Amino acid sequence: MDTLAGVVQTILSFDVTLWALLVLGTLLGLLIGVLPGLTFVMGVLLILPFTYGMDVDASLIVMVTVYVAGTYGGAITAILLRVPGEPNHVPLLWDGYTMSRRGQGAQALGWAATSALVGGLVSWLFLAFAAQPFAQIALSFSSVEYFVIVLLGLTSVLALSQGSVLKAFISLIGGMLLATVGVDSVYGELRFDFGSPVLQSGVDWIVVMIGVYSLGEVVTRFANRFGGDATTQQPERIRTVVPGPKALWERSGSLGRGVLIGSLMGTVPGAGATVGSFVAYGLERQFGKYRRDVGNGSPAGVIGPQAASTATVASAFIPMLVLGIPGSASAAVILGALLLHDVQPGPDIFRTQPELIHTILAALLVGVVLMFVAGLLTAKPMIRILKVPEPYVAVFIVLFSFIGAFALRNSMADVWLMVAFAGLGTLMNRFGFPISPLVLGAILGPLAERFFLTSMISYANDLTVFVTRPISGALMGVWVLVVALVGLQAFRRSRTAITSRHEGDAR
Amino acid sequence: MNRRRTGRRSTTLHAAAVTVAGAILAAACATPQTAGPDRGAEGGAPALPDRPITMIAAFGAGGGSDQVARAAAQVMERSLGVSVPVVNVPGATGNVGLNKLVTGRPDSMAVLIQDTLATVPLGTSQFQLDQIKAVCRLQNMPSALLVRKDTFGGTWDGLAAAAKERPNEVKVATVGRGGVDDLMLAALTESQTTAFRAVPFAEPSERYAALLSGSVDALYEQLGDVRQYLDSGDFVPVVLFAGEPIAAYQGVPSATDLGIPAEFVLPQFRGVVVHADTDPALIDQLDDACAEVVADPTFQGFQEQVFSTSDSYLPTAEFEQFLRDQEKVMGELLQRYNVAG
Numbered sequence: 001m002d003t004l005a006g007v008v009q010t011i012l013s014f015d016v017t018l019w020a021l022l023v024l025g026t027l028l029g030l031l032i033g034v035l036p037g038l039t040f041v042m043g044v045l046l047i048l049p050f051t052y053g054m055d056v057d058a059s060l061i062v063m064v065t066v067y068v069a070g071t072y073g074g075a076i077t078a079i080l081l082r083v084p085g086e087p088n089h090v091p092l093l094w095d096g097y098t099m100s101r102r103g104q105g106a107q108a109l110g111w112a113a114t115s116a117l118v119g120g121l122v123s124w125l126f127l128a129f130a131a132q133p134f135a136q137i138a139l140s141f142s143s144v145e146y147f148v149i150v151l152l153g154l155t156s157v158l159a160l161s162q163g164s165v166l167k168a169f170i171s172l173i174g175g176m177l178l179a180t181v182g183v184d185s186v187y188g189e190l191r192f193d194f195g196s197p198v199l200q201s202g203v204d205w206i207v208v209m210i211g212v213y214s215l216g217e218v219v220t221r222f223a224n225r226f227g228g229d230a231t232t233q234q235p236e237r238i239r240t241v242v243p244g245p246k247a248l249w250e251r252s253g254s255l256g257r258g259v260l261i262g263s264l265m266g267t268v269p270g271a272g273a274t275v276g277s278f279v280a281y282g283l284e285r286q287f288g289k290y291r292r293d294v295g296n297g298s299p300a301g302v303i304g305p306q307a308a309s310t311a312t313v314a315s316a317f318i319p320m321l322v323l324g325i326p327g328s329a330s331a332a333v334i335l336g337a338l339l340l341h342d343v344q345p346g347p348d349i350f351r352t353q354p355e356l357i358h359t360i361l362a363a364l365l366v367g368v369v370l371m372f373v374a375g376l377l378t379a380k381p382m383i384r385i386l387k388v389p390e391p392y393v394a395v396f397i398v399l400f401s402f403i404g405a406f407a408l409r410n411s412m413a414d415v416w417l418m419v420a421f422a423g424l425g426t427l428m429n430r431f432g433f434p435i436s437p438l439v440l441g442a443i444l445g446p447l448a449e450r451f452f453l454t455s456m457i458s459y460a461n462d463l464t465v466f467v468t469r470p471i472s473g474a475l476m477g478v479w480v481l482v483v484a485l486v487g488l489q490a491f492r493r494s495r496t497a498i499t500s501r502h503e504g505d506a507r
Numbered sequence: 508m509n510r511r512r513t514g515r516r517s518t519t520l521h522a523a524a525v526t527v528a529g530a531i532l533a534a535a536c537a538t539p540q541t542a543g544p545d546r547g548a549e550g551g552a553p554a555l556p557d558r559p560i561t562m563i564a565a566f567g568a569g570g571g572s573d574q575v576a577r578a579a580a581q582v583m584e585r586s587l588g589v590s591v592p593v594v595n596v597p598g599a600t601g602n603v604g605l606n607k608l609v610t611g612r613p614d615s616m617a618v619l620i621q622d623t624l625a626t627v628p629l630g631t632s633q634f635q636l637d638q639i640k641a642v643c644r645l646q647n648m649p650s651a652l653l654v655r656k657d658t659f660g661g662t663w664d665g666l667a668a669a670a671k672e673r674p675n676e677v678k679v680a681t682v683g684r685g686g687v688d689d690l691m692l693a694a695l696t697e698s699q700t701t702a703f704r705a706v707p708f709a710e711p712s713e714r715y716a717a718l719l720s721g722s723v724d725a726l727y728e729q730l731g732d733v734r735q736y737l738d739s740g741d742f743v744p745v746v747l748f749a750g751e752p753i754a755a756y757q758g759v760p761s762a763t764d765l766g767i768p769a770e771f772v773l774p775q776f777r778g779v780v781v782h783a784d785t786d787p788a789l790i791d792q793l794d795d796a797c798a799e800v801v802a803d804p805t806f807q808g809f810q811e812q813v814f815s816t817s818d819s820y821l822p823t824a825e826f827e828q829f830l831r832d833q834e835k836v837m838g839e840l841l842q843r844y845n846v847a848g
Contacts, residue, residue, distance in 0.1 A: 041568060045568050052581055138716070139716060139719055139720035140720065142717065142720065143708075143713070143722075182598065182599070183598060183602060183631075183633070184599075185599070186683065186684065186707055187683075187684050187685075188600060188602075188629075188631040188683055189631070190631070190633070197606065201598070201607065323715075323719060324736065324739075325712045325715050325719070329568055332567070332568060332570070336568070336570070339812065340578060340805075340809065342812070344734060344735050348738070409594070409596055409607075410561070450709060454706060454708060457705075457706050457707065458706045458722065458723070460704075
């Protein structure tokens with residue numbers, strides 16, 4: 001209970017300036033989360049130079065709150081505009097956006113905010129009271145287990161597709177191939193560059209994501225002359241956005257799965273919010289109570305991924321503080337900032353610098369709550385965006401797509417690639433190829449390759465390690481189950497010949 | 508940890524809060540370039556640059572390259588009078604970042620490290636040495652082969668015995684194929700007949716987790732990057748790859764003790780380079796800025812923490828020569844040990 005007392009004391013000792021920093025950090029995180037192309041890692045980086053002049057407490061508080069809120073902000077645009085502000089919000093497009101098209105945008109936002117709160121709080125408890133055992137779990141994962149997790153993520157996208165499994169598969173492989181362009185991370189070989197310096201730098205999946213989703217969506221809507229249901233189906237009055245206790249209890253399964261997945265994925269270095277979000281969505285789709293509705297505007301498809309995303313934040317600090325290994329890129333930036341302040345996190349820090357731990361815990365706790373409050377306060381005005389005639393909103397989406405693609409690496413080449421992917425996305429929409437597998441393939445493909453090669457080098461090309469190691473063996477079992485389910489789905493569908501396509505039924 | 512509380516002076520923090528508000532505006536513009544403090548060309552001598560000079564960190568955020576880039580950029584901003592935004596352009600052992608430098612306009616800098624330089628003689632680089640010009644070397648730091656404290660008796664003899672008993676089965680976590688790590692392991696193989704299996708991990712955190720968890724038996728790393736595990740006693744160095752002895756590790760054999768010729772020992776370095784077409788006058792100014800960086804007390808504290816040696820700083824001409832020499836040595840080593848990517 002020393003920890004709890006320490007945290008409470010730390011929070012009480014915050015002066016006006018620190019509170020101002022907490023609020024500013026939260027707002028900044030939300031803003032960065034909303035902008036596609038500006039990931040929360042870049043958000044934390046943007047803040048870094050301003051923290052040099054502050055003391056350790058102040059700089060920790062700002063960076064931690066930006067990081068926490070950054071995992072939530074993108075949910076708002078994903079749900080309302082089908083623009084994923086962050087890669088981990090891609091799963092929210094499937095159900096969140098569908099909900100908002102149905103006039104349930106307020107509920108979707110409420111669920112997203114609540115799930116982020118629950119994910120943040122529960123993983124905070126893990127960090128505060130179970131950091132040691134969690135860190136030990138993290139250490140029992142090696143590249144073998146990472147590979148199987150990523151494989152699970154890749155396969156689950158096939159399960160998500162409601163149209164042809166073959167088309168989803170083609171899209172997935174396409175995404176994985178796109179990601180092989182450039183220099184590979186294990187052997188340093190240049191691949192598929194066709195002599196062009198633009199391609200030598202590789203195709204960043206954020207460029208793919210912004211192109212096919214944000215700009216591509218605008219092009220598709222433009223081609224339809226913005227016709228359809230966007231403004232017509234909004235209810236006149238939005239009654240409530242926060243789910244009540246009964247609804248919460250009903251959805252506790254989704255919340256629990258999301259939080260656990262997020263806490264685990266945050267703890268193991270090499271995964272993170274995006275992988276956690278995808279895996280959580282896959283679980284809801286395969287094993288959740290509402291699995292039949294997931295993909296069709298079910299809150300479960302919002303809850304799982306968002307709870308997982310925010311749960312990765314506190315848990316990313318577990319290996320960082322216990323072992324000195326940052327659990328995510330953002331945590332790595334914060335670790336770097338600590339080093340510049342002459343603070344060395346590592347195995348001894350819980351004992352030697354409890355005050356620092358209390359500051360981090362306090363910042364996380366307050367950050368999570370502030371993010372929730374800010375999320376609720378902004379939800380209602382945000383819903384009004386849907387009342388704005390779509391062409392005006394589209395202008396801003398286009399603007400942010402271009403800025404986002406450029407901001408990624410300050411490269412015009414990325415902007416042109418993004419435009420090309422917008423074209424590809426439009427064509428894929430037109431010919432009934434689902435887009436999400438493409439994006440997922442581009443995100444997870446390189447991870448899968450790297451973890452597979454590392455495992456193979458480490459175990460002298462012995463393929464059996466994937467089943468003989470206990471954790472990876474168990475995960476492999478789950479994978480076989482998922483593949484069987486997908487096969488069954490494909491078989492049933494080919495008999496009933498449902499032609500509706502996954503992204504298509506949203507409009 | 509007493510100094511944490513003393514630093515809480517509300518005036519500086521108010522200033523900090525205002526700066527963060529500025530950061531929000533900067534973020535709203537969404538270009539990291541605008542995120543630096545707005546210094547403009549206030550009061551600078553006419554010879555000083557009048558536009559921001561980007562510093563490319565060719566590795567991921569939070570790593571050693573990133574830290575040195577950010578620490579140096581901060582001092583250089585003061586000295587040059589323009590903002591020096593740091594951009595992370597990671598990928599392919601730093602080649603994506605260096606490629607960005609040489610294909611862009613000559614108005615930015617990049618941090619070059621030993622591992623990236625090693626890809627030039629290896630033939631996998633996306634730049635050549637004549638496409639860049641040296642500015643200064645900021646760090647020169649020892650690398651080491653490390654093991655967990657409770658394994659192999661914490662000594663080279665223990666590790667070497669295991670490697671001889673089970674050739675190619677004792678695993679060493681490295682950065683990537685064909686890099687300096689591989690060359691140094693090959694040099695050990697030649698002088699000590701120890702054969703290791705190098706397992707590449709691109710992310711530092713994965714390398715450290717691999718050694719902590721026992722997925723690998725040893726780790727090739729700069730001492731400074733694993734300071735926390737050295738301080739906690741979890742990792743112990745068994746061989747040092749350093750130009751000069753390190754006070755804290757007198758008893759640990761150095762690579763030269765193990766029969767590797769001194770000129771073949773390649774410690775890690777980090778330095779600043781620019782596009783070959785950069786105005787020589789600007790390079791001079793950048794080098795002056797480097798001199799201020801290494802004189803800065805905060806930066807010196809940082810140097811100490813990462814075991815950076817006393818001869819770390821090399822001005823333009825010497826660093827240029829150093830780069831060429833290193834490229835030559837690495838070329839020879841690659842041939843000698845027949846290491847390929």
